[in-house]
Amino acid sequence: MDFFNDEHVAAAKDLLYKMADDQLIIGHRNSEWTGLGPILEEDIAFSSMAQDKLGQSEHLYNLLHELGEADADTVAFTRNANQFHSCHLVELPIGEYDFSLVRHFLFDMAEFIRFEMLVNSSYENLALIARKFKGEIKYHTMHANTWVQQLAKGNEESKARMQSALNETWPLALGIFEEGKYDKVLKEAGIFEGEAALRDAWLAQVTPLLEKAGLSIPQNAEPVYGGRYGNHTDHLQPLLDEMTEVYSIDPTADW
């Protein structure tokens, strides 16, 4: 990356880590629906999305490797919770299906817009994969929106469940956009417009969809921050312990 000075490299790494870690962790959570989905198609959907996210995270870790970090497996499997940059939204347990569905809706809408913005990044290798990922994540947002609309307009129970899941996930979703240490640098270098711009674009897109579903967006919600700086809930470390179980026994194992 000739055009990067040291600060640009640090900024790009910070951005890549938060994206890759979000993808890895939500990918793992999605995979926990394999075999447990409420209907077969949802089982397959969450499993497919898990596979997409894990694949995408690997390519993002590969970019980090190009910038001098360790290889993808080492980075994914040898860090402790306090070294992860993922937001709290993605690390919480899958809970009931309504929680996982609304989380999926809010997270994937943000992710789709993030990659849409990155298509124009001055960081060319990131722009290339953003163009690819955008097309894949579009299927995730279509899936999420279809079910949010249907269930929010279903019966009294489904509507109540969707509203309560939204109340629970909304402050966590706002935590996606915690201001990054390098937001200004990223913007100046033309790498990324920053978390605040992403949040505004996200609000502009999710608000009408939630209104159309008849759901009320919680007012004056306090964003749940901390994840981007390594402060996590008690749920992340057990997830990592499970995810890295085989690797920890034998780092050279092939599976």
Added chain:
Amino acid sequence: MSNENTTVIPYTRDEILTILKEVKDPEIPPISIVDLGIVTGVDVSDNNDVHITLTPTFAGCPALKIMEDMVADRLKQVDNIGSVSVKTTFDVTWTTDLITEEGKRALLKHGLAPPKKNPGYMELDVLSDTPCPYCNSRNTELKSPFGPTLCRSLHYCNNCLQAFEGFKPV
């Protein structure tokens, strides 16, 4: 030094592509990787060193590494070929529009509805009336945008009452 005067005639790009037509998608064997549109670069040096560039269909496709190995293995069997290297990059973004007509026919024959042309935007209605690969009716509905592999969707034909899979446009 003994081969110093032997003239090596480099393979052409088309000759290499013809050879690679024998390499099939491990998840959908009737279609070759060339017809799938994932071979995005063929470089042959004067002494027949071959460098192939592939592009992923889906970032999470588990067959990426397998296909790289299959390409390398096949080319190493070719007479007078020098070194062989294969790399997967995102330099060319794969879309289903890169699947050749021959490739689409192979998908159909396999019972998989070929992808529609990507209209440049993607909403579920694009997938809603995918023609049935069995009876060609458009009276079909999308059951799920996710299927048994990342590249497939699930559909149902109201005409011949068959469930079928489609190759989803990206």
